[in-house]
Amino acid sequence: MSASREPLIRVRGLANRFGQHSVHENLDLDLYPGEILGVVGGSGTGKSVLLRSIVGLLRPSAGRIEVFGEDLPQLPARDRSRVERRFGVLFQRGALFTSLTLQENVALPLIEHAGLPRADAEALARVKLALAGLPGEVAILYPAELSGGMIKRAALARALALDPEVLFLDEPTAGLDPIGAAAFDRLILTLRDALGLSVFLVTHDLDTLYAACDRVAVLSRRRVRVADRLDIVAATDDEWIHDYFHGPRGRAAYRAAHPEESP
Ligand SMILES: Nc1ncnc2c1ncn2[C@@H]1O[C@H](COP(=O)(O)OP(=O)(O)OP(=O)(O)O)[C@@H](O)[C@H]1O
Secondary structure (H helix, E strand, O other), X not given: OXXXXXXXXXXXXXXXXXXXXXXEEEEEEEEOOOOEEEEEEOOOOOHHHHHHHHOOOOOOOEEEEEEOOEEHHHOOHHHHHHHHOOEEEEOOOOOOOOOOOHHHHHHHHHHHOOOOOHHHHHHHHHHHHHHOOOOHHHHHOOHHHOOHHHHHHHHHHHHOOOOOOEEEEEOOOOOOOHHHHHHHHHHHHHHHHHHOOEEEEEOOOHHHXXXXXXXXXXXXXXXXXXXXXXXXHHOOOOHHHHHHHHXXXXXXXXXXXXXXXXX
């Protein structure tokens, strides 16, 4: 991604501490307009905590989080929610309301935050569900009646409800079979291209990194160890990075992404 462009999100000197437990110290990270940034790291390195601090669900212990040029944690609550409305977030467990149909789930933010009448909100919700690749007939079903992949798509439709500029995805392909995961990767790419979204994507899925991400940020030892193009990251001299990218799963993901290099 071009270094000359201004980042949409600029994290500087971020610290997150829970009592004696320091998760982040002096962490820097940028998200550029229109890019899909993959965020990886060992379990417990603070990928979700980083996502939650950027979207305003967690107040950091120190540091700046500039979003659209404003220091988010320092803004008064009303201004913060104005900025946060420009985000769409897909949480790790989908978090749909089980007692609501899909179209009711997706309509909820449109009613609560955009003040749309219910009928209009549900009509728009059906458009968002279609955008997320779901057939029209599932709109009136409940989450329990759907497969894991469909629930992810419905949660994505809800994250898209308010036409966000930045999409945050926390392990979107976790729990999906490889075919469903690959389809979800393609959907993210299509949506980024069609809607001009910028995407912050926490993942463990190497295939997703190869298929969908423009840059990859690796969290290690409480900060971002490297954030760059995948080939540069994969060549970084670091034990975790080496094991992750050059272990059996990393090699398989590389071969799947580069079939022309197979013997
Ligand atoms: N609200 C909280 N209070 C105390 N500790 C927390 C809180 N939220 C997160 N942590 C701790 O912060 C650390 C980082 O958690 P986080 O969920 O961000 O890791 P992660 O990199 O996303 O892990 P995984 O890949 O397993 O999902 C963990 O040790 C976790 O226990």
